[in-house]
Amino acid sequence: xxxxNDKTLKIDPWGTIDIKDYxxxxxxxxxxxxxxxxxxxxxxxxxxxxxxxxGHRELSKIIDAIEKNEEYAVMSGIKPTGALHLxxxxxxxxxxxxxxxxxxxxxxxxxxxxxxxxxxxxxxxxTSEISVNNLADILALGLDPSRAYVYKQSEEIRVMNFAxxxxxKVTKNTIEAIYGERPLGLYFSALVQAGDILLPxxxxxxxxxxxxxxxxxxxxxxxxxxxxxxxxxxNEFKFILPSSIYHKLTRxxxxxxxxxxxxxxxxxxxxxxxxxxxxxxxxALTGGRETTTLQKxxxxxxxxxxxxxxxxxxxxxxxxxxxxIYQECIKGERICGDCKVEIxxxxxxxxxxxxxxxxxxxxxxxKLLDKK
Amino acid sequence: xxxxNDKTLKIDPWGTIDIKDYxxxxxxxxxxxxxxxxxxxxxxxxxxxxxxxxGHRELSKIIDAIEKNEEYAVMSGIKPTGALHLxxxxxxxxxxxxxxxxxxxxxxxxxxxxxxxxxxxxxxxxTSEISVNNLADILALGLDPSRAYVYKQSEEIRVMNFAxxxxxKVTKNTIEAIYGERPLGLYFSALVQAGDILLPxxxxxxxxxxxxxxxxxxxxxxxxxxxxxxxxxxNEFKFILPSSIYHKLTRxxxxxxxxxxxxxxxxxxxxxxxxxxxxxxxxALTGGRETTTLQKxxxxxxxxxxxxxxxxxxxxxxxxxxxxIYQECIKGERICGDCKVEIxxxxxxxxxxxxxxxxxxxxxxxKLLDKK
Numbered sequence: 001x002x003x004x005n006d007k008t009l010k011i012d013p014w015g016t017i018d019i020k021d022y023x024x025x026x027x028x029x030x031x032x033x034x035x036x037x038x039x040x041x042x043x044x045x046x047x048x049x050x051x052x053x054x055g056h057r058e059l060s061k062i063i064d065a066i067e068k069n070e071e072y073a074v075m076s077g078i079k080p081t082g083a084l085h086l087x088x089x090x091x092x093x094x095x096x097x098x099x100x101x102x103x104x105x106x107x108x109x110x111x112x113x114x115x116x117x118x119x120x121x122x123x124x125x126x127t128s129e130i131s132v133n134n135l136a137d138i139l140a141l142g143l144d145p146s147r148a149y150v151y152k153q154s155e156e157i158r159v160m161n162f163a164x165x166x167x168x169k170v171t172k173n174t175i176e177a178i179y180g181e182r183p184l185g186l187y188f189s190a191l192v193q194a195g196d197i198l199l200p201x202x203x204x205x206x207x208x209x210x211x212x213x214x215x216x217x218x219x220x221x222x223x224x225x226x227x228x229x230x231x232x233x234x235n236e237f238k239f240i241l242p243s244s245i246y247h248k249l250t251r252x253x254x255x256x257x258x259x260x261x262x263x264x265x266x267x268x269x270x271x272x273x274x275x276x277x278x279x280x281x282x283x284a285l286t287g288g289r290e291t292t293t294l295q296k297x298x299x300x301x302x303x304x305x306x307x308x309x310x311x312x313x314x315x316x317x318x319x320x321x322x323x324x325i326y327q328e329c330i331k332g333e334r335i336c337g338d339c340k341v342e343i344x345x346x347x348x349x350x351x352x353x354x355x356x357x358x359x360x361x362x363x364x365x366x367k368l369l370d371k372k
Numbered sequence: 373x374x375x376x377n378d379k380t381l382k383i384d385p386w387g388t389i390d391i392k393d394y395x396x397x398x399x400x401x402x403x404x405x406x407x408x409x410x411x412x413x414x415x416x417x418x419x420x421x422x423x424x425x426x427g428h429r430e431l432s433k434i435i436d437a438i439e440k441n442e443e444y445a446v447m448s449g450i451k452p453t454g455a456l457h458l459x460x461x462x463x464x465x466x467x468x469x470x471x472x473x474x475x476x477x478x479x480x481x482x483x484x485x486x487x488x489x490x491x492x493x494x495x496x497x498x499t500s501e502i503s504v505n506n507l508a509d510i511l512a513l514g515l516d517p518s519r520a521y522v523y524k525q526s527e528e529i530r531v532m533n534f535a536x537x538x539x540x541k542v543t544k545n546t547i548e549a550i551y552g553e554r555p556l557g558l559y560f561s562a563l564v565q566a567g568d569i570l571l572p573x574x575x576x577x578x579x580x581x582x583x584x585x586x587x588x589x590x591x592x593x594x595x596x597x598x599x600x601x602x603x604x605x606x607n608e609f610k611f612i613l614p615s616s617i618y619h620k621l622t623r624x625x626x627x628x629x630x631x632x633x634x635x636x637x638x639x640x641x642x643x644x645x646x647x648x649x650x651x652x653x654x655x656a657l658t659g660g661r662e663t664t665t666l667q668k669x670x671x672x673x674x675x676x677x678x679x680x681x682x683x684x685x686x687x688x689x690x691x692x693x694x695x696x697i698y699q700e701c702i703k704g705e706r707i708c709g710d711c712k713v714e715i716x717x718x719x720x721x722x723x724x725x726x727x728x729x730x731x732x733x734x735x736x737x738x739k740l741l742d743k744k
Contacts, residue, residue, distance in 0.1 A: 114533055118540045160532035161486055164564065168490045168557035175556065184547065185540035188560060192536065 029220060031055040031246060037063060045097045047090065047247060050322075052313055053214075055246040057223065061210040062243055066102045072210040073200035074098040075242070077110030080130040081120045083269035084137045086250045086314050087216060094214035094245065096142045106205075107148040109138070110196045111369075114153045115189060124154055128369070136365040137270045140358035149205070150368050153192070158202050162195030163188070169232045170225075178221045178228075194226040197242050211242040216249050250313060253306050255285035268310070270355075274348035281307060281344035287329070288336035299332040307336075307343045315343075315350050401592060403427040403618060409435060417469045419462065419619060422694075424685055425586070429595065430615040433582040438474045444582040445572035446470040447614070449482030452502040453492050455641035456509045458622045458686050459588060466586035466617065468514045478577075479520040481510070482568040483741075486525045487561060496526055500741070508737040509642045512730035521577070522740050525564070530574050534567035535560065541604045542597070550593045550600075566598040569614050583614040588621050622685060625678055627657035640682070642727075646720035653679060653716035659701070660708035671704040679708075679715045687715075687722050 026033060034053055038044060040063050047053045065072040074095045078088050099105045111134070113127040122130070135150060153159065167188075175187050200211045213223060223244045230239040249257055252266040268280055287301030287308065302308040308325065316322050325343075328334040398405060406425055410416060412435050419425045437444040446467045450460050471477045483506070485499040494502070507522060525531065539560070547559050572583045585595060595616045602611040621629055624638040640652055659673030659680065674680040680697060688694050700706040 114536050118537055154533055155529060157527060157529040157532060160529060160536070161526055164486050164532070164560060165490055167560040168555070170556060172556055183540070184542060184544055184559060187556060188536060188539040188563075191560075 026055060029224070031057060031220065034059075034245070045093070046317060047094060047097075047313075049319065050312060052090075053094070053245050053247045055217075056244060057227075058241065058243040059212070059245055060243075061240070062098065062212045065104070065210050069102065069104055070209075071104045071106070071206070072102070072212065073106050073108055073205075074212045074214070075108045075110075075197055075200055076214060077112055077196060078134055079112045079116050079119070080127045080134055081116050081122060082130065083271035084134050085267055085269050088134075089137075089141065089270060089314065090247055090250065091214050091216075092138045092141050092143070094247070096138075096144075098212055098214070099144055099147060100142070103147075105147060106200065107143065108196075108200045108211075109135075109143075109148060109150045110156070110159070110199075111135075111150065111152045118185070118189075128152075131369055132362065132366050133271075135369060136358050136361045137354075139361040139365055139368075140354055145364060145368055148368075152369070153196075156199070158204065159192060159195035159199050162198055162202075163191040166191050166194055166229050166233070170229065174228060175225065178225050190222060190225055191229075193222050194229050197222070197226045198230060198237075198239060201237065201239050208238045208240050210240055213242055213244045215244055215246060217246050218249065220244075220246065248313075251306055251309060253280055253284040255304070255306055268347070270351065270358075272351060274351045274355075277351050278344040278348045281310065281347050282340050284310070284340065286336040286340065292335055295335060296332040299330040300334060300336065302326050302329045305329070305336075307340050310347060311343055315346050398427060401596070403429060403592065406431075406617070417465070418689060419466060419469075419685075421691065422684060424462075425466070425617050425619045427589075427618040428616060429599075430613065431584070431617055433612070433615050434470065434584045437476070437582050441474065441476055442581075443476045443478070443578070444474070444584065445478050445480055445577075446584045446586070447480045447482075447569055447572055448586060449484055449568055450506055451484045451488050451491070452499045452506055453488050453494060454502065455643035456506050457639055457641050458682075460506075461509075461513065461642060461686065462619055462622065463586050463588075464510045464513050464515070466619070468510075468516075470584055470586070471516055471519060472514070475519075477519060478572065479515065480568075480572045480583075481507075481515075481520060481522040482528070482531070482571075483507075483522065483524045490557070490561075500524075503741055504734065504738050505643075507741060508730050508733045509726075511733040511737055511740075512726055517736060517740055520740075524741070525568075528571070530576065531564060531567035531571050534570055534574070535563040538563050538566055538601050538605070542601060546600060547597065550597050562594060562597055565594050566601050569594070569598045570602060570609075570611060573609065573611050580610045580612050582612055585614055585616045587616055587618060589618050590621065592616070592618065620685075623678055623681060625652055625656040627676070627678055640719070642723065642730075644723060646723045646727075649723050650716040650720050653682065653719050654712050656682070656712065658708040658712065664707055667707060668704040671702040672706060672708065674698050674701045677701070677708075679712050682719060683715055687718050 032055060034048065034051060034056055037056065037059050038048060040060070041048060062072050076091045076095045095107050095109070099107045111131045113124055113131065116122045116127045117124065131152065139145060170191065175190065179186065179190065197211065197213055199205065201208050215223065223242070227241045230241045233239055251257055253268060254266045265280055265283060268277060272280065284306040285304070287303065287305035289295040289298055289300065308329065311322055311325060325334065325339070329339070404427060406420065406423060406428055409428065409431050410420060412432070413420060434444050448463045448467045467479050467481070471479045483503045485496055485503065488494045488499045489496065503524065511517060542563065547562065551558065551562065569583065569585055571577065573580050587595060595614065599613045602613045605611055623629055625640060626638045637652055637655060640649060644652065656678040657676070659675065659677035661667040661670055661672065674697070680701065683694055683697060697706065697711070701711070
């Protein structure tokens with residue numbers, strides 16, 4: 001996301017991301033601040049409480065469905081190219097959370113194996129194994145498989161049919177206004193994503209219903225395109241415009257928004273051994289001052305600190321604990337070395353427990369993916 | 373197809389067709405005259421003998437496969453919007469003929485029901501019934517179902533996956549050079565058609581093999597696009613560039629190349645009752661002179677005559693009979709009224725026999741389509 005001087009905000013789901021100010025999204029694209037609806041949610045999760053989920057479109061449709069005990073869906077997906085990283089963990093936890101709020105919820109989870117083939121050259125038998133692994137992670141995070149429809153892009157013709165149909169009413173002008181001038185292939189992929197987001201409203205899944213799509217702030221173009229399509233086909237398919245929530249983007253351990261798989265030490269994944277994860281955290285960027293003396297005097301800068309972000313976003317459920325770390329840091333009572341040892345321990349413990357749970361869910365995952 | 377003064381030939385599969393000179397195709401697009409390979413075909417069918425199939429690309433690949441007793445495929449398809457008309461009959465007879473030349477042949481037949489939905493607003497349950505009907509016609513024309521794979525677009529994900537993959541390497545420049553400036557939806561449909569044509573070479577169907585696509589002269593852009601794609605993905609999928617044959621276009625009964633479903637009297641279909649067909653033929657455009665006297669003096673113009681075209685292209689297997697009609701016509705020995713009565717009888721008889729065969733094949737057709 002790049003903010004130009006002329007106040008046109010370019011959000012680019014396929015490009016480099018440089019988030020300067022999430023609040024611009026409110027102004028320019030009509031995303032609403034999450035605060036507007038937060039009081040209506042009885043037990044907000046970590047991401048909501050801490051405003052890591054900072055914005056939404058029509059989340060009230062989902063809240064209403066929960067209140068009225070009506071059906072709704074929560075939709076997300078993954079490109080199966082390797083171990084699950086923290087961004088995918090965040091999305092997974094969001095769908096799991098919204099699945100848990102009602103027995104009338106259903107999760108739809110797309111595994112974009114054709115994209116993985118096109119973008120990363122991974123053949124389907126290889127992505128098939130990666131998918132089993134990724135889904136086992138998501139099950140270990142708490143997904144209820146009895147109310148989930150998990151599918152591979154290479155096997156779900158209804159999504160492709162939607163994409164082909166939608167291509168007839170999406171003009172080049174519309175798609176260029178949303179994505180900029182792009183190769184055809186990316187336009188086609190965008191239409192397939194719209195098909196994914198609207199699949200929960202397919203007649204085979206009992207037709208129109210509210211659908212929530214949790215995304216990173218950079219993914220809003222897909223939501224806008226899909227809402228535009230849902231509007232254009234509202235007579236034909238009776239689509240309800242999908243709702244969305246927006247979370248802040250996770251930085252790499254070096255503090256960049258651009259993740260690079262070429263530098264594995266800069267990325268934490270759910271498949272890292274607890275020992276490896278510790279090492280990575282100990283190497284992470286902090287918000288520390290140049291010297292210990294200076295840090296004790298001025299305090300640290302937790303906003304800049306990736307180790308603190310790991311707590312705040314990902315691994316520390318206890319709000320009081322996070323506040324304590326923050327306070328101690330800014331008061332200069334916390335020195336980065338010690339702090340990172342503590343946080344590395346939290347991360348390593350999480351992974352230890354998670355990986356144990358996951359090992360028992362590999363077969364469940366395989367069955368869920370093989371059932372078609 | 374429009375021939376501009378500047379010798380750029382615009383062939384347009386989606387537009388109005390005005391064929392001025394098929395031989396331009398040889399010059400401009402490298403389509404070869406059928407005569408080049410005709411002597412290698414032992415028993416040419418009606419279309420080949422009469423040069424209704426006038427051109428080809430690499431038909432020798434198919435002839436070689438037949439000679440060497442190697443596998444090859446013949447590929448075509450239909451948009452299931454109503455009764456089979458003479459253009460589809462022609463394509464069907466071509467695939468049936470090339471299927472019959474070897475026991476190593478396999479026919480692939482695509483039923484473009486999503487296109488019928490997009491273009492004609494026909495829902496899938498309706499096109500499903502139309503498809504049963506269309507396929508029964510093709511079986512009655514002689515398709516051997518034991519060596520045919522018939523599929524609906526809405527059910528064949530491998531084609532869609534190909535289309536999505538191909539979209540990554542087809543540039544806007546390439547596709548605009550072939551089709552001109554077009555809406556996105558038509559570009560995607562073109563990629564899906566490329567997927568159809570390359571499906572016989574999918575690993576699930578034993579991979580690379582020669583494939584023959586019989587098309588009307590206006591459909592060459594699809595062949596060029598597909599050959600371009602096959603070339604681009606030759607490393608990845610080992611595609612053999614598909615071969616094609618080109619037939620002249622059938623005119624409506626009023627003599628136009630543009631068929632209009634809004635005027636049912638102008639179109640002969642395989643579902644017309646023999647009586648209705650007779651009426652239509654009797655109303656067809658002829659190459660007759662203004663008066664009988666003039667016709668006896670100057671002779672008729674069979675090249676202009678749709679009734680003669682019905683014999684030559686579609687309903688008269690006997691070459692001598694066709695020659696006789698032609699000779700009698702140009703010598704002024706044949707008067708249009710009588711001639712049309714004779715040809716109407718030939719057409720009505722064909723339909724009577726055809727429809728009887730077909731009635732016994734409806735259930736075979738249904739099973740063939742339902743097996744998935």
